[in-house]
Amino acid sequence: MAKPAGLCPRSAAALVIQRVLLGQSLTTAIADTGKSVAEQQRGLFQQLSYGVIRWYPSLKAISEQLLTKPLKAKDADVLSLLLAGLYQLRSLRIPDHAAISETVNACKALNKPWASGLLNACLRNYQRQRKTLETLLENDLVSELAHPAWLIEHYQADWPDDWQRILSANNQQPPMMLRVNSQQSNQTDYLQQLSNANIAASALADCPQGIILQQACDVLALPGFVDGMVSVQDGAAQQVADLLELQPGQRILDACSAPGGKTCHILERFAENELIALDISSERLKQVEDNLSRLQLSATCLTADACQTQNWWNGEQFDRILIDAPCTGSGVIRRHPDIKLLRKPTDIEQLAKQQQALLDSLWPLLKPDGMMVYTTCSIFKQENELQIEAFLQRQPDAMEHLPAKAPARRARFGYQLLPGDNDLDGFYYACLRHR
Numbered sequence: 003m004a005k006p007a008g009l010c011p012r013s014a015a016a017l018v019i020q021r022v023l024l025g026q027s028l029t030t031a032i033a034d035t036g037k038s039v040a041e042q043q044r045g046l047f048q049q050l051s052y053g054v055i056r057w058y059p060s061l062k063a064i065s066e067q068l069l070t071k072p073l074k075a076k077d078a079d080v081l082s083l084l085l086a087g088l089y090q091l092r093s094l095r096i097p098d099h100a101a102i103s104e105t106v107n108a109c110k111a112l113n114k115p116w117a118s119g120l121l122n123a124c125l126r127n128y129q130r131q132r133k134t135l136e137t138l139l140e141n142d143l144v145s146e147l148a149h150p151a152w153l154i155e156h157y158q159a160d161w162p163d164d165w166q167r168i169l170s171a172n173n174q175q176p177p178m179m180l181r182v183n184s185q186q187s188n189q190t191d192y193l194q195q196l197s198n199a200n201i202a203a204s205a206l207a208d209c210p211q212g213i214i215l216q217q218a219c220d221v222l223a224l225p226g227f228v229d230g231m232v233s234v235q236d237g238a239a240q241q242v243a244d245l246l247e248l249q250p251g252q253r254i255l256d257a258c259s260a261p262g263g264k265t266c267h268i269l270e271r272f273a274e275n276e277l278i279a280l281d282i283s284s285e286r287l288k289q290v291e292d293n294l295s296r297l298q299l300s301a302t303c304l305t306a307d308a309c310q311t312q313n314w315w316n317g318e319q320f321d322r323i324l325i326d327a328p329c330t331g332s333g334v335i336r337r338h339p340d341i342k343l344l345r346k347p348t349d350i351e352q353l354a355k356q357q358q359a360l361l362d363s364l365w366p367l368l369k370p371d372g373m374m375v376y377t378t379c380s381i382f383k384q385e386n387e388l389q390i391e392a393f394l395q396r397q398p399d400a401m402e403h404l405p406a407k408a409p410a411r412r413a414r415f416g417y418q419l420l421p422g423d424n425d426l427d428g429f430y431y432a433c434l435r436h437r
Contacts, residue, residue, distance in 0.1 A: 009038040012086055012104055013111035015050035019058075019082035028055055028340035053089045054082070056148065056173060056339035061085040061092075063145035064135050068124040080117045083108055087125045091132075098129060148173055152347040153332070160383045164420055168381070171422030172335040178218035181235040181263075182211040183297055184270050189213060192232060195225040207424060208409075209240045211270070214425065230297035235263045236337070238379075238419050238429035241409040242324065243267045245375050245433055250274065252321035256301075257308040257364055260286030262293040264326055269299040277301040278320075280308050309363040319369040327357045329378035329385050333421055333428020354384050361393045365400065365434075373403060374434040379427060381420055383413075386430040390415040393434075403433040 009017070014035050021031040032051055039047045054061060065084055066072075073081045087105035090096050102125045109118045128135060139145040143154055147169045157165040180203075182192045189205055193213060196203045201219060206212030214237070221227050221234060242264050246254075248271045259265045259279035269277055279294075281287040284305040291303050306314040308325075330349055331341045361376065368374050378385050391414065394400055402415055409431050410419040416432030 008040070009035070010104070010108050010111055011039055011043045011047035011050060012083065012108035014039045014047050015054065015086050016079050016082040016108065016112060018047075018051040019054050019085060020078045022055055022340050022343060023078060023082070025344065027344065028052070028338065049094070050086050050089060052175075052339060053093055054085045055343065056175075057089060057093070058085070058148065058339075058343060059144050059150065060139055060146070060148045061088050063139060063142065064088055064128065065124070067135055067138065068127050077114070077117070079112050080109070080114050080121070083112065083117070084121055084124055087121060088128060091125065091128060102126065102129075149342055153342065153345075156332070156347075156350075156382060160381065161420065168421055168428070171420070171428075172339075174336050174422070176236075176336040176427070177425055178215045178234065179206060179236050179240075180213040180215065180224070181209075181233045181240050181267060181270075182213065183231050183233065183266075184211055185273055185298070186226070186229075186231045192225075199223070199225050206237045206240075208407075209237045210244075211267075212237045212240050228296070230299075233263065233266065233293070233297065235267070236334075236427045237424070238333075238426040239263055240267065241429075241431070242326070242375060242377055243271055244407070245405055245409060245431055246322050246324065247373065247405070248272055248275070248322065252276075253318065254278070254322045254324070255320045255364070255367065256280065256324045256326070257360060258282075258326050258328060259290050259303075262290035264324060265290055265301060266293050266297050266299055268324070269294075269301060270297070273299055279303045280306055280314065282307050309359045311363055311367065315367060319372070320367055321369055321372045323364055323368050323372070323374040325357075325360050325364060325374065325376045327353075327360055327376065327378050327385075329353055329357070329380040330382060331379055333381045333419070333430070334379045336421060337427065350382060350384055354389060357385060357389050358392070361389070362396070365397060368436065370436045372436065376416075376432045376434065378430045380430060381418060381428040386418060386432075387413040387415045390432045390434075399437050400434050401437050403435040405433055 018031040018035050022028050090101035106118045106122045109115055144151050149169055157168050182189055202216035203213050206214050224232055250272050252275050254277045256265045256279050260281040265279045279290050279301045287303050287305050294301055304314050330345055331338055335341050408417055410417040419426055419429040421428040
């Protein structure tokens with residue numbers, strides 16, 4: 003797959019979409035391909051990349067009506083460019099004539115000049131037949147709701163009264179939220195700094211360090227970002243530090259720490275606490291180290307499988323253990339729309355086994371009066387309340403701890419945020435103590 007220098011935003015987005023369809027994460031594909039896009043055009047490039055992946059099932063269904071025969075596998079970049087053209091016509095404020103001509107011209111950057119006539123014909127046919135083609139989507143839930151069938155079925159099964167609202171929230175562009183570093187500033191003062199920089203923002207409810215921006219911006223435009231005054235983090239994730247009921251002098255384990263948002267938030271509360279940040283991936287642990295460095299915080303970072311405690315644990319128990327468990331991500335699809343394409347139904351069972359192994363392996367590392375907080379960014383009950391119910395049945399010395407302030411709606415065990423609740427991501431929380 004070629005990656006020529008000086009890509010236009012549409013050809014670059016086509017390459018990103020192609021990579022995601024081949025199994026690469028959207029974040030990685032954008033980071034890699036974005037280097038070839040001029041800085042002033044990266045906004046459109048990202049908007050196209052995210053937008054097409056978010057609406058892929060709908061756009062693909064429309065493209066199948068427009069193409070007389072399917073494109074060959076080697077021309078997946080052309081198909082991706084067609085989807086980018088359709089997304090512009092359906093969802094962006096770019097004038098139709100400009101969206102079509104610029105998309106057709108992008109064929110040259112992909113070294114596929116032969117495809118320009120095909121793209122022009124398909125996009126103009128969509129213009130002419132828009133009403134009919136859009137009506138056809140309504141006959142199929144997958145196309146209309148832009149989610150694979152298995153995901154729709156899981157949402158329906160777990161949330162029969164909420165599934166349509168969840169799917170709608172998943173298809174929204176998420177707001178940009180910040181966490182103020184309490185070692186350097188506070189919510190009120192930082193809001194004033196944003197106002198001085200002409201960045202519209204407001205305090206995030208129930209998050210003492212949280213701020214929500216009226217419009218997303220480049221992090222480098224945020225006052226003090228480079229010096230560690232602020233980080234980007236959804237309010238759902240910010241609530242975890244409160245649930246840990248942190249105190250000075252504690253020894254803390256963050257068992258699945260990458261990329262480090264919660265690790266850093268814990269240390270922003272009490273920077274002198276001893277914190278072990280563990281992750282199975284050395285590459286992802288590097289992100290934790292980079293975040294700690296920018297925020298001027300310190301932790302012991304270890305690359306290890308948290309379940310293989312004999313390989314990394316020194317035998318000293320912890321006051322607090324955070325398990326931000328690997329999960330399907332079914333609560334954060336609005337931020338990671340590629341989950342729709344990359345996740346498979348079989349992943350749920352496999353991830354549930356990993357989650358169980360983490361809970362069982364790390365429970366003995368907790369002090370008798372300590373607390374373990376288990377979180378996921380999933381809304382599937384198998385990964386959340388059913389996982390905790392089974393754990394409590396296996397561990398007679400474990401009991402659920404109810405925090406003074408509930409972070410979300412009460413589940414049978416723990417608490418569940420659904421995507422879009424209070425503008426937040428979907429998230430699950432459970433607090434566990436020794437009896």
